[in-house]
Amino acid sequence: MVRRNNATAEFILSGITDIWELQVILFVLFLLICVTSLVGNLSMIALIRLDSRLRTPMYFFLCHLSLVDLGNSSAVAPKMLVSFFEERKAISVSGCAAQMYFCGFCIIAECYLLAAMAYDRYMAICNPLLYMATMSQKVCVQLAVGFYLIASVSQTVLVSSVFSARFCGPNVINHFFCDIPPLLKLSCSSTTVSEHVLFTIAALVALSTLAFIAVSYGYSLTTVLRMRSSKGRHKAFSTCASQLTSVSVFCGTMIFMYLRPSSAYSLNQDKAVSVVYTMVIPMLNPLIYSLRNMEVRGALKRLLKKVLISFRDQTGKEVSQTK
Known part of the structure; x- marks a missing residue:
C-alpha cells in the first residue's frame, strides 16, 4: 500500500494549536468527548444486544453504526490526545x-449504513x-458485509494512490x-491523479448515498403524513427525525471536506471541520438515537429497571443473611 522509495521516513503533525494554555483546555475537552463517545456507543451496542425488542433490522444497522463510530474516533483520538x-x-x-485508511474506511462504511437505515425505514413504513x-x-448481514468490502476496496485504492506520490521535501x-x-x-511530485481519485470516490459515495437517502425518506415522510393515527405518525416521525439529524450533520461535513476543488481548501478551517466528523459526530450519534427514539428510551428504562431490581434483591439477600 505504501511505497518505500519515498525520501520521507516520517511526518510531523502540527496539531491543532501551539498555545500551551489552549492545548490544556482542548485536551480536557477532547478527553471528555472521547469518553462520552466511548461510553455512548458501547452502551448503544450493549443495549441492542441485550434487549430482544431491539433485534430488528434498523437496530442491527444502528449497532454497526456505533461500531463504525468507535472505529472512526479510535483511529484519530488516541494519537491526537497524546x-x-x-x-x-x-x-x-x-x-x-x-x-x-481506517479513518476513511469508517467514513465510507458510515455513509452506506445511513443509506441502509433509510431504506429500512422506507420498507417498514411504505411496505x-x-x-x-x-x-x-x-x-442485513449481506448488506453489512458488502458495505465493509466496498469501504475496504475504496480506501485501499485511495491510500495507494496518495502514497504513490513522492514525499521528499517538507514533512x-x-x-x-x-x-x-x-x-x-x-508531495514533491504531481498529485493530479490522487486528487481525481479522491474526488471521484468521495463523489460516488456521497452523492449516491445522499440520493438514495433523500428518495427513501421522501417516500417515507409522504406515507407518514397520510397516516390517520396520530400515535403512528408520532412514532414514525420520531425515528425518521433522529436518522435525518444524523444524516444531515455527517453528510454535510463530508461534502464540505472532500467535494471541493483543491484551491478552495483552507487547512486551518478544515481542522475544525475534521474535529466534527472524527470526534463530535461519533459522540452525538448515540445521544441523537437515544434521546429522540422512543424504542431506545424504552429499552434503556427496562434495562435500568432490571438492574435496580437485581441490585435490590441482592442487597435484600445480603441483609437477610447477616440477620
Missing part, C-alpha cells in the same frame, strides 16, 4: 497510511407487509491527523 504533551508530534509513514421478508437477517503536516488534502500539499 500529541498534546509531545514536543515533536512524529508519525511514521506506515502509521500515517494506517490512520488514513410493511413485505418488510420482514425483504429485510431478513440474512439480507510537517498542517493537521492533527493524516488527512489526505494536507498530506498531498507536501
Whole structure:
C-alpha cells in the first residue's frame, strides 16, 4: 500500500494549536468527548444486544453504526490526545497510511449504513407487509458485509494512490491527523491523479448515498403524513427525525471536506471541520438515537429497571443473611 522509495521516513503533525494554555483546555475537552463517545456507543451496542425488542433490522444497522463510530474516533483520538504533551508530534509513514485508511474506511462504511437505515425505514413504513421478508437477517448481514468490502476496496485504492506520490521535501503536516488534502500539499511530485481519485470516490459515495437517502425518506415522510393515527405518525416521525439529524450533520461535513476543488481548501478551517466528523459526530450519534427514539428510551428504562431490581434483591439477600 505504501511505497518505500519515498525520501520521507516520517511526518510531523502540527496539531491543532501551539498555545500551551489552549492545548490544556482542548485536551480536557477532547478527553471528555472521547469518553462520552466511548461510553455512548458501547452502551448503544450493549443495549441492542441485550434487549430482544431491539433485534430488528434498523437496530442491527444502528449497532454497526456505533461500531463504525468507535472505529472512526479510535483511529484519530488516541494519537491526537497524546500529541498534546509531545514536543515533536512524529508519525511514521506506515502509521500515517494506517490512520488514513481506517479513518476513511469508517467514513465510507458510515455513509452506506445511513443509506441502509433509510431504506429500512422506507420498507417498514411504505411496505410493511413485505418488510420482514425483504429485510431478513440474512439480507442485513449481506448488506453489512458488502458495505465493509466496498469501504475496504475504496480506501485501499485511495491510500495507494496518495502514497504513490513522492514525499521528499517538507514533512510537517498542517493537521492533527493524516488527512489526505494536507498530506498531498507536501508531495514533491504531481498529485493530479490522487486528487481525481479522491474526488471521484468521495463523489460516488456521497452523492449516491445522499440520493438514495433523500428518495427513501421522501417516500417515507409522504406515507407518514397520510397516516390517520396520530400515535403512528408520532412514532414514525420520531425515528425518521433522529436518522435525518444524523444524516444531515455527517453528510454535510463530508461534502464540505472532500467535494471541493483543491484551491478552495483552507487547512486551518478544515481542522475544525475534521474535529466534527472524527470526534463530535461519533459522540452525538448515540445521544441523537437515544434521546429522540422512543424504542431506545424504552429499552434503556427496562434495562435500568432490571438492574435496580437485581441490585435490590441482592442487597435484600445480603441483609437477610447477616440477620
